[in-house]
Amino acid sequence: MPKITAAENFSFFQQVVPGLFFFVGVTPCDRDVMDAAPNHSRQFFVDESGLELGLRVANLVCDFLEAPAASAG
Numbered sequence: 001m002p003k004i005t006a007a008e009n010f011s012f013f014q015q016v017v018p019g020l021f022f023f024v025g026v027t028p029c030d031r032d033v034m035d036a037a038p039n040h041s042r043q044f045f046v047d048e049s050g051l052e053l054g055l056r057v058a059n060l061v062c063d064f065l066e067a068p069a070a071s072a073g
């Protein structure tokens with residue numbers, strides 16, 4: 001996916017707690033990502049099959065952030 005400069009205020013949360021912003025990928029397989037309707041559009045459609053992987057990644061990130069830091073050395 002090409003880099004984008006989306007207007008998000010998520011960075012304000014990062015000033016308080018560590019976090020990560022990533023795209024899950026819910027565009028239907030038969031649609032070109034570049035032609036798919038954007039979120040907040042009436043035509044926006046979510047292919048829910050991508051949500052399970054997105055949830056697994058989110059859990060992995062949470063586990064990593066909760067784990068004690070490894071000692072250098």
